Amino acid sequence: MSAPGFKIGDKVKGVSLKFDSTAGELTATYAPNRGTSEFQATLHVTDTKLLQRMEELCEGAAMASGARDEIVEVRLSELTPRADYVLRATDWIASSALEWLLYSNENTNWTYDLTPRSLSHLANMVSIATKRPVDEIEAFITELKTDEDLKTHIAKTILDGPADRAGLADTIPRWSRRVGWYAVVRALKPKLLIETGVDKGLGSVLLCAALARNSTEGHEGRYIGTDINPSAGYLLCGPYLRFGEIRYGDSIETLQSITDPVDVFINDSDHNADYEYREYQTLAPLMHDSSVILGDNAHSTDMLMRFAAETDRKFLFFRETPQGHWYPGAGVGFAFT
Numbered sequence: 001m002s003a004p005g006f007k008i009g010d011k012v013k014g015v016s017l018k019f020d021s022t023a024g025e026l027t028a029t030y031a032p033n034r035g036t037s038e039f040q041a042t043l044h045v046t047d048t049k050l051l052q053r054m055e056e057l058c059e060g061a062a063m064a065s066g067a068r069d070e071i072v073e074v075r076l077s078e079l080t081p082r083a084d085y086v087l088r089a090t091d092w093i094a095s096s097a098l099e100w101l102l103y104s105n106e107n108t109n110w111t112y113d114l115t116p117r118s119l120s121h122l123a124n125m126v127s128i129a130t131k132r133p134v135d136e137i138e139a140f141i142t143e144l145k146t147d148e149d150l151k152t153h154i155a156k157t158i159l160d161g162p163a164d165r166a167g168l169a170d171t172i173p174r175w176s177r178r179v180g181w182y183a184v185v186r187a188l189k190p191k192l193l194i195e196t197g198v199d200k201g202l203g204s205v206l207l208c209a210a211l212a213r214n215s216t217e218g219h220e221g222r223y224i225g226t227d228i229n230p231s232a233g234y235l236l237c238g239p240y241l242r243f244g245e246i247r248y249g250d251s252i253e254t255l256q257s258i259t260d261p262v263d264v265f266i267n268d269s270d271h272n273a274d275y276e277y278r279e280y281q282t283l284a285p286l287m288h289d290s291s292v293i294l295g296d297n298a299h300s301t302d303m304l305m306r307f308a309a310e311t312d313r314k315f316l317f318f319r320e321t322p323q324g325h326w327y328p329g330a331g332v333g334f335a336f337t
């Protein structure tokens with residue numbers, strides 16, 4: 001006959017586990033001394049295999065100490081130390097998620113900073129894809145991070161706009177992987193740069209800021225963004241609008257209307273794999289040996305890698321490590337010759 005449940009919590013301070021096999025519930029409590037909150041999670045188990053396993057554990061715990069076999073003894077004594085490992089990780093995600101819920105307004109397209117190491121990895125990858133020295137790429141990244149005009153423009157555009165802007169966007173820009181997009185544009189000085197999918201226009205305005213800097217160095221370039229949503233791209237305004245435009249409608253239809261050679265292409269619209277691949281195919285005749293293609297979907301599909309192989313290009317993938325954010329990060333796919 002199975003025991004209804006048991007509770008263990010002595011071995012690791014702050015960690016306790018409660019099993020209730022009758023109710024099918026596992027409750028984990030984690031109250032680390034260093035923390036400011038107690039984390040408690042109750043799992044209502046419905047899976048038969050897991051329920052069976054809970055019953056076995058409860059039976060083991062119910063046996064008098066002398067009657068338990070050694071394996072059961074070791075297994076039970078290690079439950080809270082093992083829970084301590086997993087709950088530490090879960091607690092970190094729960095507290096960063098709570099902070100995000102309270103301080104951020106974003107309801108889609110998350111933005112965050114990257115850890116310093118992640119930024120260094122990104123700088124090295126951009127250096128490989130653009131064939132420019134790493135210190136030059138790092139200088140472009142610093143240039144973006146210290147661009148106070150751009151930060152002010154973003155905050156002002158959001159705050160001066162309708163309520164659903166300030167209510168659904170953060171006024172302090174966190175560029176995430178877009179830092180790499182900026183550095184690519186500064187390094188390559190493209191004449192034509194295309195981004196499919198613009199959302200608020202955070203990428204658009206950052207890319208146009210890069211084109212503005214290129215222009216002061218004598219390299220003129222133009223940005224075309226595309227989006228199916230007619231309200232997308234509101235951040236691309238003011239002085240940045242001189243360097244680009246947003247064309248509204250289906251991306252592939254917009255791409256079909258372009259005839260000039262494309263130097264840099266950023267795919268970030270419909271994240272369906274077939275759609276993504278069709279975007280690359282549509283622009284392929286306009287790409288040349290020095291074109292660089294950046295995929296914002298490369299963390300979830302192999303379409304850019306496939307396109308790179310088919311067009312004799314190299315492929316690299318950078319995976320983001322966000323700083324202090326619950327989201328595990330996306331990445332940048334690079335295709336280049």
Ligand SMILES: C[S@@+](CC[C@H](N)C(=O)[O-])C[C@H]1O[C@@H](n2cnc3c(N)ncnc32)[C@H](O)[C@@H]1O
Pocket residue numbers: 109178195196197198199200201202203204226227228229232249250251252268269270271
């Ligand atoms: C992930 S967001 C783009 C984020 C943007 N690149 C940035 O830097 O923040 C994806 C965007 O693609 C747009 N989109 C989705 N399907 C599309 C399509 N078939 N054609 C054009 N845009 C599309 C959505 O409206 C959305 O704004």
